[in-house]
Amino acid sequence: MLTPTLAPSALPPTGDKYAQLLARCAGLPPIPTAVAHPCDYSSLDGALEAARLGLIVPLLIGPEVRIRHVAVEHGLSLEGIRIIDVPHSHAAAARAVEAVRAGEAELLMKGSLHSDELMHAVASSTNGLRTGRRLSHVFAMDVPNYHKPLFITDAAVNIFPTLNEKADIVRNAIDLVRVLGIETPKVAILSAVETVTDKIPSTIDAAALCMMSLRGQIEGGILDGPLAFDNAISKAAADTKGIHSEVAGDPDILLVPDLEAGNMLAKQLTFLAGAEAAGIVLGARVPIILTSRADSVRARIGSCAIAVLLAHARRTAAAVPA
Numbered sequence: 241m242l243t244p245t246l247a248p249s250a251l252p253p254t255g256d257k258y259a260q261l262l263a264r265c266a267g268l269p270p271i272p273t274a275v276a277h278p279c280d281y282s283s284l285d286g287a288l289e290a291a292r293l294g295l296i297v298p299l300l301i302g303p304e305v306r307i308r309h310v311a312v313e314h315g316l317s318l319e320g321i322r323i324i325d326v327p328h329s330h331a332a333a334a335r336a337v338e339a340v341r342a343g344e345a346e347l348l349m350k351g352s353l354h355s356d357e358l359m360h361a362v363a364s365s366t367n368g369l370r371t372g373r374r375l376s377h378v379f380a381m382d383v384p385n386y387h388k389p390l391f392i393t394d395a396a397v398n399i400f401p402t403l404n405e406k407a408d409i410v411r412n413a414i415d416l417v418r419v420l421g422i423e424t425p426k427v428a429i430l431s432a433v434e435t436v437t438d439k440i441p442s443t444i445d446a447a448a449l450c451m452m453s454l455r456g457q458i459e460g461g462i463l464d465g466p467l468a469f470d471n472a473i474s475k476a477a478a479d480t481k482g483i484h485s486e487v488a489g490d491p492d493i494l495l496v497p498d499l500e501a502g503n504m505l506a507k508q509l510t511f512l513a514g515a516e517a518a519g520i521v522l523g524a525r526v527p528i529i530l531t532s533r534a535d536s537v538r539a540r541i542g543s544c545a546i547a548v549l550l551a552h553a554r555r556t557a558a559a560v561p562a
Contacts, residue, residue, distance in 0.1 A: 257389050258516065258518075258538050258541065261542055261545040261549075262541070264549065265295055265545050265549065268549075268552055270297045271295070271296050271347050271551045272345045273287070273290075273296040273299065273348070273349050273529075273544075274299050274301055274336040274339040274345035275287045275298050275299065275300050275301060275351055276301055276329075276332045276336035276348065276349065276351050276358055277301065277302040277329045277332035277333070277351040277353040278300055278310075279351060280310060280351075282352075282533055282535070282537075283350070283531070284307065284310050284311060285314065285316060286531065286535075286540035286544075287351070288316055289537060290540070295541070295544045296347065298349075299322050299344060299345055300318075300322065300323045300324070301323075301324045301332045301339065302325075302326060302329070303327060303328065303332075304323050304325035307323060329353035329354075329357055332353060333353060334361050336348055336358075336361070337364070337367065340369060341367070346526055347528075347551055348369070348528045348529065349528075349531075350530050350531055352533070355396065355530060359397065359521070362375070363375060369524040369525040369526065370524065370525075371523060371524060371525060373408050373411065373522075374405050375521060376394045376397055376408065376409040376413070376522055377393065377398075378392070378394070378413050378520050378521075379393070379396075379502075379517045379518070380518040380542065380546055381517045382515060383509055383513055385513065388492070389420075390491070390492070390494065391413055391416070391425075392493075392505060392517075393409050393410075393493065393496070393502065395505070395506045396499065396530065397521060399499045400498050400499070403445050403448055403449070406449060407449060407457065407458055408523065410493075410495055411458060411459075411460075413427070414461040415460070415522070416546070416550065417492050417493060418460055419550055419553045420546070424461060425461045425462070425492040425493050426462045426464075426493070427461045427463045427464070427465075427487065427492070427493040427494075428465060428472035428473075428491035428494050428495070429445075429463060429464065429467060430446075430466070430467060430469060430497060431467070431468065432468060433468055434471055434481060434483060440466075442498075443465075446466035447466065449463055449465065449495075450464060450465060464485045464488065465495070467485075469494075469505075472487070472488060472489075472494065474488075475488060475489025476489070477489075516538055516539050518540075518542035518543040518545075518546055519531055519532070519543050526551070526554075527546075529543045530543075531543055
């Protein structure tokens, strides 16, 4: 398990949360990063900007002619940047994974290829980056009217996770948030209601996950659920319904019942509440920076900063004698 060795406390509750992330990376050496198929402006500019900020050392993998064409078209400098020429996006995904396996890179970053294409290479049983943990995605969200960073999982990888898969999803998210300095993250397990009923299977999963936490099968966080979104986020709503909980009104992590619910929730917060969302895939040998073409530059840099903190935490953990 990764522990919060990089920072003594959580991100402050106010201010520019992404700027705070960058400040926490200050002084850390940049991490070698395999960038798979950065063949459009946003993905190439995001990788180069992360390099300029000292977060990563990019290894660009894709059709070199296309990468250089994008750079020339948009006035981006590739001076000093290593490029590995491969013919297409499928080959770029495979070669990027190979770069991680070979020790050329400690992070993997999605370029302009489809997420499924990259994750297929990552999940390969023969040449991928799987571990004993389930792969899962976390949105690290800066929501303007919420008092601290909010992490939503899983909204991009696991479509209808089983109970055991949800347990791994929670473990991954807890490990991430602990690295960011929140020693005991609070996890709200979402459903449509706050009572357990066999008519809504996610409420049964929520109750089981809470018991798994009490029995030490899930460590490092405080879990509560099922909770509807209102009483998960609002202490007043929880009090009105007579819910007494350490988590209600103050969660760090929202565990959603399935990908559809999580994806809609994250995008509603982004497009209606003005939130910004960084995206990271966990459970692989290395953190995976999984961004969308619609992501802002700030969101891309936020994703890189989180991945860099994770990579340095892994370096620290590996250096500690067993």
